[in-house]
Amino acid sequence: MRFPSVANSLSAKLLALTILFVLLAEVLIYTPSIARFRMTYLEERLAAAHIAALSVEAAPDFMVTKALQAKLLAYAGAHVIDLIQPDARVYMLSRPMPPEVDETFDLRGGGNWSLIVDAFCALVERRDRVIRVIDRSPKDKAQQVEITMDERPMIDAMLAFSRSILEVSVAISLIAAGLLFVTLNALLVRPMRRLTESMVAFRRDPDGAPAVEPERRRDEIGVAGNELAAMQGAVRTALRQRERLAALGTAVAKINHDLRGILSTASLLSERLSESSDPEARRVTPRLMASLDRAVELCGQTLSFTRDGALPLRVAPFDLRALTEEVGAQVLATVRPDGARVEAVWSNAVPEGLTIRGDAGQLSRALVNLGRNAVQAGAERVRVAAERRGDRLILTVADNGPGLPPRARDHLFQPFAGSARAGGVGLGLAIAREVARAHGGDLRLFASTGEGSVFAIDLPLAPPPGGARLAPAATQKSFVSH
Numbered sequence: 067m068r069f070p071s072v073a074n075s076l077s078a079k080l081l082a083l084t085i086l087f088v089l090l091a092e093v094l095i096y097t098p099s100i101a102r103f104r105m106t107y108l109e110e111r112l113a114a115a116h117i118a119a120l121s122v123e124a125a126p127d128f129m130v131t132k133a134l135q136a137k138l139l140a141y142a143g144a145h146v147i148d149l150i151q152p153d154a155r156v157y158m159l160s161r162p163m164p165p166e167v168d169e170t171f172d173l174r175g176g177g178n179w180s181l182i183v184d185a186f187c188a189l190v191e192r193r194d195r196v197i198r199v200i201d202r203s204p205k206d207k208a209q210q211v212e213i214t215m216d217e218r219p220m221i222d223a224m225l226a227f228s229r230s231i232l233e234v235s236v237a238i239s240l241i242a243a244g245l246l247f248v249t250l251n252a253l254l255v256r257p258m259r260r261l262t263e264s265m266v267a268f269r270r271d272p273d274g275a276p277a278v279e280p281e282r283r284r285d286e287i288g289v290a291g292n293e294l295a296a297m298q299g300a301v302r303t304a305l306r307q308r309e310r311l312a313a314l315g316t317a318v319a320k321i322n323h324d325l326r327g328i329l330s331t332a333s334l335l336s337e338r339l340s341e342s343s344d345p346e347a348r349r350v351t352p353r354l355m356a357s358l359d360r361a362v363e364l365c366g367q368t369l370s371f372t373r374d375g376a377l378p379l380r381v382a383p384f385d386l387r388a389l390t391e392e393v394g395a396q397v398l399a400t401v402r403p404d405g406a407r408v409e410a411v412w413s414n415a416v417p418e419g420l421t422i423r424g425d426a427g428q429l430s431r432a433l434v435n436l437g438r439n440a441v442q443a444g445a446e447r448v449r450v451a452a453e454r455r456g457d458r459l460i461l462t463v464a465d466n467g468p469g470l471p472p473r474a475r476d477h478l479f480q481p482f483a484g485s486a487r488a489g490g491v492g493l494g495l496a497i498a499r500e501v502a503r504a505h506g507g508d509l510r511l512f513a514s515t516g517e518g519s520v521f522a523i524d525l526p527l528a529p530p531p532g533g534a535r536l537a538p539a540a541t542q543k544s545f546v547s548h
């Protein structure tokens with residue numbers, strides 16, 4: 067795994083986004099402020115015009131000299147000034163040949179929106195317009211002032227104002243972005259990077275990777291760090307346990323292998339005891355043989371269960387009814403711990419001539435385990451039936467035994483854990499399910515009550531040729547109805 071380049075890093079994205087958002091905020095602030103700037107500019111002009119026009123009132127006959135008039139107009143920055151009194155008297159100052167007005171702005175009724183639009187139009191058009199502005203005098207609201215003036219000086223002032231706003235914005239956005247960047251980098255990006263590095267190192271080498279330092283923070287990053295540390299600890303423990311179990315499995319497999327040989331020899335030799343002249347020896351021989359057989363079987367089953375990987379299948383067509391019949395014979399030959407054979411009825415309800423594809427040897431193993439469990443639990447009748455459902459075959463093994471004891475039900479299908487009978491290993495159901503899953507199907511406990519149990523093997527009619535990859539146990543559920 068490679069860490070992202072600088073351009074793609076979280077820090078760079080944060081920096082770019084912060085600059086963008088601060089600039090956006092500045093644009094939003096700039097829009098009303100440029101309108102307000104123009105308004106203030108015009109109000110100042112109107113106030114100056116008012117003061118200039120008042121000199122007409124003070125002059126004898128309301129007449130001022132041309133020279134004074136020119137000075138007053140220059141002071142107000144206007145071509146023409148009209149001051150209209152509440153009694154409709156008008157004081158007027160004007161250049162000799164005032165230019166023609168291009169546009170008139172009446173500020174008395176316009177809302178904020180029209181102020182913004184007018185300001186932007188002025189900036190965009192930037193023509194040397196002559197404008198007439200009408201408003202109530204800022205000095206005395208009862209009087210009205212009208213001035214005719216050049217727009218250019220106002221536009222120049224607006225542009226200078228915009229430039230200064232732009233400079234301030236850029237400075238603010240850089241400072242804010244820098245501060246935010248440094249803070250977020252310290253608060254988020256660096257801790258995230260540390261966590262990511264730890265995850266990568268752990269994935270590469272779970273044993274050698276240094277442990278994540280416990281976080282003192284109490285926020286989400288702190289929780290994530292502590293959870294990661296806990297998870298790494300748990301995974302490490304699980305891995306070590308797995309290693310130990312694997313070693314143990316290998317050892318068990320080896321011991322089993324040899325033990326099986328030894329037990330087979332013992333079994334062969336003990337057969338001779340049945341021909342012994344000692345009646346006591348002849349009496350105990352069947353029980354001895356039964357015990358030895360059980361021991362051999364235990365070794366065989368454990369051996370095949372501890373083998374690694376998926377169950378290899380030799381798929382071929384076979385007659386299911388005939389197979390069930392053979393299984394019945396094996397199940398009824400089961401010996402009880404006291405050496406006696408079980409007494410039960412094996413009912414084969416599989417339809418005649420039902421040929422399916424699968425590994426007959428493995429399926430027989432699964433069925434023998436289910437059948438034996440039933441008779442060992444005390445069932446007097448075991449019924450095997452098969453039914454096609456679409457492209458699947460449902461094989462049921464039903465008995466009239468006492469149902470599964472709670473311990474068996476709680477650890478259903480768990481190897482070595484689910485046995486609830488004396489002398490049981492707890493592998494029968496696990497093996498039967500492994501066989502069903504290897505065929506692309508599953509084994510489920512369909513019902514278990516005081517009147518009996520029903521196990522159902524659900525098989526595809528066309529199983530995968532070499533055996534199915536086993537799905538994770540958690541995704542396959544068994545259902546039990548009580």
Ligand SMILES: Nc1ncnc2c1ncn2[C@@H]1O[C@H](COP(=O)(O)OP(=O)(O)OP(=O)(O)O)[C@@H](O)[C@H]1O
Pocket residue numbers: 435439440443465467468469470471474484485486487489490491492493494495496519
């Ligand atoms: N049909 C059944 N009726 C009643 N109890 C059953 C039935 N099938 C299984 N059980 C219970 O479930 C337990 C687990 O069965 P499983 O076949 O996995 O192990 P086991 O029979 O104890 O040992 P083994 O590995 O020798 O088969 C049994 O001990 C038994 O108590």
Ligand SMILES: [Mg+2]
Pocket residue numbers: 435438439490493494495
């Ligand atoms: Mg069993």
